[in-house]
Structures are given as C-alpha cells and as structure tokens.
Amino acid sequence: MNDNFQVDYEPNKRELYINLPEKVWDEIDNIIFTRHFKPIKKIRVFQKEKIDEIFKEIDTSLKEKRKRG
Numbered sequence: 001m002n003d004n005f006q007v008d009y010e011p012n013k014r015e016l017y018i019n020l021p022e023k024v025w026d027e028i029d030n031i032i033f034t035r036h037f038k039p040i041k042k043i044r045v046f047q048k049e050k051i052d053e054i055f056k057e058i059d060t061s062l063k064e065k066r067k068r069g
Contacts, residue, residue, distance in 0.1 A: 033058065 006019040020028075031054075033041045041061070043054055 003021045004019060005021065005024070006017075008017040008019075009015070010017070028045055031043045031045060032039055033043075041058055043058075045051065
C-alpha cells in the first residue's frame with residue numbers, strides 16, 4: 001500500500017492524477033472541485049466503483065464551460 005499523498009498534472013494530456021492512501025480514500029464522502037478556492041462541483045461518493053463515470057462527467061462539463069467562455 002502506498003501511504004503517500006501526491007498530485008501530478010500532465011499538461012500535454014490536461015489530466016490531473018491524485019494518489020491517496022487507502023485509509024484516506026475509505027474515509028472520503030465528498031469530493032469538492034474548486035477554482036481559486038471557489039467550489040465548482042461537489043460530488044457525494046456513494047459507490048467508489050462509479051468514480052470514473054463521475055470524473056468523466058465533470059471533465060465533459062468543464063470542457064463545455066471552456067468552449068462557452
């Protein structure tokens with residue numbers, strides 16, 4: 001098990017990678033995305049297996065907002 005908290009950003013892929021220790025991940029109920037400390041999106045985590053779907057929805061939403069300006 002990896003006990004490190006780490007955040008990596010891949011600018012060429014425009015992807016953010018977040019590594020959390022397993023014990024922390026098990027305790028998370030909400031994920032809050034912010035920009036300049038202002039909440040953009042809050043997600044209630046019900047099923048950890050669906051997190052990929054949720055992140056895909058957020059990515060699509062942010063891309064649409066960028067296109068609109």
